[in-house]
Amino acid sequence: MCFDKATFLQLGAFKNNEQYASGDDVFLINNIKSTFGHEKIAFLKSRRAAVTTLSVETWKAFINQRFRWASKTDDFANANLLTIQGSVLGIHMYVILLIIISIFLPLMLFYALLVILIKGIIDFLFLNRMATFYNITWALKGFLPTTFLYYPYIFFTSFAALVKGKYEWKGRSVK
Numbered sequence: 479m480c481f482d483k484a485t486f487l488q489l490g491a492f493k494n495n496e497q498y499a500s501g502d503d504v505f506l507i508n509n510i511k512s513t514f515g516h517e518k519i520a521f522l523k524s525r526r527a528a529v530t531t532l533s534v535e536t537w538k539a540f541i542n543q544r545f546r547w548a549s550k551t552d553d554f555a556n557a558n559l560l561t562i563q564g565s566v567l568g569i570h571m572y573v574i575l576l577i578i579i580s581i582f583l584p585l586m587l588f589y590a591l592l593v594i595l596i597k598g599i600i601d602f603l604f605l606n607r608m609a610t611f612y613n614i615t616w617a618l619k620g621f622l623p624t625t626f627l628y629y630p631y632i633f634f635t636s637f638a639a640l641v642k643g644k645y646e647w648k649g650r651s652v653k
Contacts, residue, residue, distance in 0.1 A: 481510065489513060528612060548638040569597060570632040598625050 489509045511519055534540045576590035602621060609615045 481506070485510065485514075523611075525612060544635050545638050548635055567632060567636050569593070570629050573629055574633060594625065594629075601625070 486506070489506070507519060534543055573590050573593050576586045576593070580587035580590060602618075605621065606615075606618060609617050
């Protein structure tokens with residue numbers, strides 16, 4: 479993310495988000511959008527502009543990261559983002575519900591698998607396009623197993639967004 483110093487200072491730097499352990503980038507871009515309009519924000523599709531970060535090393539760090547991300551949802555989400563998040567949650571909850579109902583009505587398992595297949599194809603086409611562009615097609619090797627793990631993961635992170643529990647970030651405990 480790039481911005482000029484004058485814009486940053488005009489918007490009050492990190493004003494109104496000091497209480498959060500992270501997310502300065504998201505809060506700043508939302509502030510730019512609300513002040514100057516969405517047309518002042520652009521995406522640079524360039525391999526040279528891509529930034530990589532290290533992934534977390536433990537499951538505990540992974541869970542803490544998700545809690546940290548979820549803790550800010552109410553404060554930086556706009557109507558479009560909430561619609562997308564709601565749709566994703568709805569589809570995943572629908573599949574989980576179909577699987578539970580299939581215990582009593584086995585035909586529902588077929589519908590659950592059909593939704594998983596259709597969503598999986600759409601996800602794969604999108605991820606394959608991005609992986610090809612960024613020359614990281616090796617990342618697609620784990621696509622199939624993670625497709626099934628994604629359903630409980632979405633449920634967990636959605637619950638985390640609602641609960642907003644305590645988490646650790648950079649060696650300190652945050653609530």
